Amino acid sequence: MNGPTRRRDAGDRVFVVGVGMTPFAGFRDDATVRDMVVEAARSALIDAGAGAAAVDMGVAAYESDHFNRQMSLGHVLHEAVGLVGKPAVRVEGGGATGALAIRTAVMALGSGAARSVLVFGGEANGRSVDRSTASEILAMSADFEWETPVFGTFAAPYALMITEHMRRYGTTPEQFAAVAVKNRRMALDNPYAHKGMSITVDDVLASRPLSDPYRLLDASLLSDGAAAVLLATGDWAERHASTFGDRPPVAVLGTGSATDHPRLSDRPDDMFPHFAAKRRAAEQAYRSAGLDDPADEIDVAEVYDSFSGAELQAYEDLGLCPVGKGGPAAAEGRFDLGGQTPVNTSGGLLGRGSAVGATGIAQAVEIVAQLRGEAAGPRAVPDARIGITDTHAGVGALSVVNVFGRAA
Amino acid sequence: MRVHGVERGVSRAGRPTSLFHIEMSQRYRHTAGFADPFYRGIDQGVLRATRCDGCGAAWFPPRPFCPVDLAETAWYDLPGTGTVTAATRVHIPPPFGGVEAPYLLASIRLDGVEGGITHRVLGDRIPEKGTVVAVKFMEGVPAHPLLRAAFEIEGRAA
Numbered sequence: 047m048n049g050p051t052r053r054r055d056a057g058d059r060v061f062v063v064g065v066g067m068t069p070f071a072g073f074r075d076d077a078t079v080r081d082m083v084v085e086a087a088r089s090a091l092i093d094a095g096a097g098a099a100a101v102d103m104g105v106a107a108y109e110s111d112h113f114n115r116q117m118s119l120g121h122v123l124h125e126a127v128g129l130v131g132k133p134a135v136r137v138e139g140g141g142a143t144g145a146l147a148i149r150t151a152v153m154a155l156g157s158g159a160a161r162s163v164l165v166f167g168g169e170a171n172g173r174s175v176d177r178s179t180a181s182e183i184l185a186m187s188a189d190f191e192w193e194t195p196v197f198g199t200f201a202a203p204y205a206l207m208i209t210e211h212m213r214r215y216g217t218t219p220e221q222f223a224a225v226a227v228k229n230r231r232m233a234l235d236n237p238y239a240h241k242g243m244s245i246t247v248d249d250v251l252a253s254r255p256l257s258d259p260y261r262l263l264d265a266s267l268l269s270d271g272a273a274a275v276l277l278a279t280g281d282w283a284e285r286h287a288s289t290f291g292d293r294p295p296v297a298v299l300g301t302g303s304a305t306d307h308p309r310l311s312d313r314p315d316d317m318f319p320h321f322a323a324k325r326r327a328a329e330q331a332y333r334s335a336g337l338d339d340p341a342d343e344i345d346v347a348e349v350y351d352s353f354s355g356a357e358l359q360a361y362e363d364l365g366l367c368p369v370g371k372g373g374p375a376a377a378e379g380r381f382d383l384g385g386q387t388p389v390n391t392s393g394g395l396l397g398r399g400s401a402v403g404a405t406g407i408a409q410a411v412e413i414v415a416q417l418r419g420e421a422a423g424p425r426a427v428p429d430a431r432i433g434i435t436d437t438h439a440g441v442g443a444l445s446v447v448n449v450f451g452r453a454a
Numbered sequence: 455m456r457v458h459g460v461e462r463g464v465s466r467a468g469r470p471t472s473l474f475h476i477e478m479s480q481r482y483r484h485t486a487g488f489a490d491p492f493y494r495g496i497d498q499g500v501l502r503a504t505r506c507d508g509c510g511a512a513w514f515p516p517r518p519f520c521p522v523d524l525a526e527t528a529w530y531d532l533p534g535t536g537t538v539t540a541a542t543r544v545h546i547p548p549p550f551g552g553v554e555a556p557y558l559l560a561s562i563r564l565d566g567v568e569g570g571i572t573h574r575v576l577g578d579r580i581p582e583k584g585t586v587v588a589v590k591f592m593e594g595v596p597a598h599p600l601l602r603a604a605f606e607i608e609g610r611a612a
Contacts, residue, residue, distance in 0.1 A: 071466075075463075075465045075466060075471050075473060076465035076466070076467055076469050076471045115476075181546070181549060182549045185548070185549040189515075191487075191489065191515070192515045192571070192572075192600070193572055194548075194549065194550075195548060195549075195550050195597075195598035195599075195600040195601060196548055196553075196559065196572065196573055196574055196600060196601065197544075197548055197549075197559070197572070198544045198545070198546035198547050198548045198549075198553075198555060198557075198559075199544065199546045201544075201546075202542055202544050202559050202572075203572065205542040205544075206539075206540040206541070206542055206559070206560075206561050206572070207540070209540040209541065209542060210539065210540040210583065213540075213582075213583055254545075255543075255545045255556075256544075256545055256546060257542045257543070257544045257545060257546070257559070258542050258543040258545075258580065259542075309515070309572070310561055310572060311539070311561045311562065311563070311569070311570035311571050311572045312569050312570065315539065315563070318539055318540065318561070319540075
C-alpha cells in the first residue's frame with residue numbers, strides 16, 4: 047500500500063467507527079500519559095459501541111521517552127487499553143506520529159491483517175519539566191550531529207523558511223499573525239482545547255521575539271493529552287460497533303506520506319520556503335481519495351500550525367490555494383469560518399495545543415466530529431462532507447495527509 | 455534517578471493528587487563517529503566534506519558511502535565560503551550553551567559541495583539572501599565543537 051493507491055470501493059472501505067480524546071492541557075497533574083491514553087481509548091470504544099475484546103489489533107502513537115518517562119510505552123499502553131494478547135505496533139514519526147499511526151492502521155486493514163484497529167496516542171509534553179529542559183529535549187528533534195548544537199529553538203528553522211517566503215512572495219508578519227489570532231479564537235469554542243484566547247494581530251506582533259520574524263504568540267503550545275480512534279471494515283463495524291448505524295458513517299478515503307531532507311540547508315533552493323514532502327503526501331492522499339480539485343472539494347481541514355506561518359505555507363502545499371498566496375488568503379479569512387475551507391476549527395496546535403503522539407489523532411477526532419455534524423457551537427462547519435488532516439515531523443522532514451469523508 | 459520529595463495537593467480538576475519530584479540525569483560518551491575527520495579539521499581551521507571518486511558527487515554534511523554507486527567516499531577540504539539562503543536573529547540560546555542570545559543564524563549554501571549548513575553568523579545585522587559569508591574559527595574551547603566555527607559576512611553576491 048506504499049505509494050499511490052487506487053480509489054477505494056465501498057466494499058473495502060475503512061471506517062472511523064469511534065473517536066475519543068482527553069482535553070489538552072498545559073499540565074495534567076492528575077493523570078499520567080497512561081491514564082490519559084486509557085481515558086481517550088475508553089471514549090473511542092464507547093463512541094463506537096464496541097468492547098476492546100472484539101478489536102483485532104492496537105497501534106500506539108507516541109514520540110518521546112524523555113517526556114513520557116517510560117520506555118516500551120507501546121505495549122504498556124496496549125495492555126492498559128485492554129488489548130493484551132492482540133498484535134501491537136508502536137509508531138513514531140515526530141509531529142506526524144499520530145497521523146502515521148492512523149495510516150499504519152489503514153495499511154493493516156487494507157492488507158487483511160486486521161478487521162479492526164484501535165489507534166491510541168498520547169504525550170506528556172506539558173510542564174512536567176521546566177522550560178529549559180523541555181527546550182533541550184525538543185532541540186534533539188533537530189539533527190543532533192549537525193543542527194542541535196547551533197539551534198536555540200525550533201522557531202529558528204521555521205523562521206528561516208518563512209523569511210524566504212516573505213522575500214519571495216511578499217508575505218507579512220501581519221498575515222501569519224492572523225493565523226495565530228484565528229486558531230486561538232477557534233479554541234475558545236472547543237472544550238478540549240488547551241488554551242483559547244481572544245487576541246489581536248497587534249498582540250501577536252507585540253509578544254516576545256523567539257526567532258525573527260516569529261514571536262511567542264506565533265508559536266504553538268506544548269500540551270499533555272491523548273486521543274484515540276477505532277478504525278474498522280464495514281463488515282466488522284456492522285457486527286461489533288453498536289452505534290455504527292446511528293449516524294452518518296465516516297470513512298478514511300485516502301492517505302499519503304512522503305519525506306524531505308530533514309536538514310533545511312540540504313533542500314534545493316527553489317523549494318526552500320515550501321514543504322516538499324507535504325506536497326507529495328497531499329498529492330498521494332488526494333489521488334487515493336479520488337479528489338481532483340482539493341480547494342473546491344475539501345470542506346474542512348486540520349493543518350499543522352506548529353508556527354503560524356507554517357499554516358499559511360501549508361495552505362499552498364496542500365493545494366488549498368496557489369503557491370505564494372497563502373499570506374493574503376490568511377488575511378482575507380479564506381480559511382476562517384465561513385470561508386472557502388475552514389482550517390483548524392479545533393484551534394490547531396496554536397489553540398487546542400499539541401501532545402505530539404496524540405496530535406494527528408486529535409485532528410482526526412475533530413474532522414470526524416465535523417463530518418458527523420457533531421461539532422457544536424460557532425466552530426461547526428455546516429454540511430461538511432470531506433475533511434483532511436495534515437501533520438509533519440521536524441520542519442517537514444516527514445509528512446502525512448489523511449483524507450476523511452462522510453459516506454452517506 | 456532520585457525522588458526529591460512528594461507534593462500532596464489538589465489537582466486543577468479538584469481531585470487529590472500526589473506529585474513526585476524525580477531527578478534523572480545522564481552523561482554520554484558521544485562519538486563523532488564517521489565525522490571524526492570533520493571535527494579534527496575544525497581544530498585545524500578547515501571545513502571538510504566528502505565526495506565520491508566514482509561519480510564525483512559531493513556532500514556536506516559528509517557521508518561515508520555514495521548512495522548512487524555505493525562506493526566509499528573520500529574526504530576533501532572545502533574553501534569555507536558560502537552564500538546565505540535565509541537568516542534569522544535567534545533570541546534563545548542553543549541548548550549546549552556557549553552562545554549569548556540574541557545571535558544570528560543562517561542557512562548557508564557552501565561552495566564546493568552540494569548541500570549546506572545552518573550555522574551562526576557573526577555581527578548584528580540579519581544578512582539578506584545572497585550575502586557571501588566565510589568561515590571563521592573561534593579561539594578557546596567552545597560549548598560544543600561545532601561552535602568553534604562561525605561565519606563572517608564578506609559581502610553581497612555579484
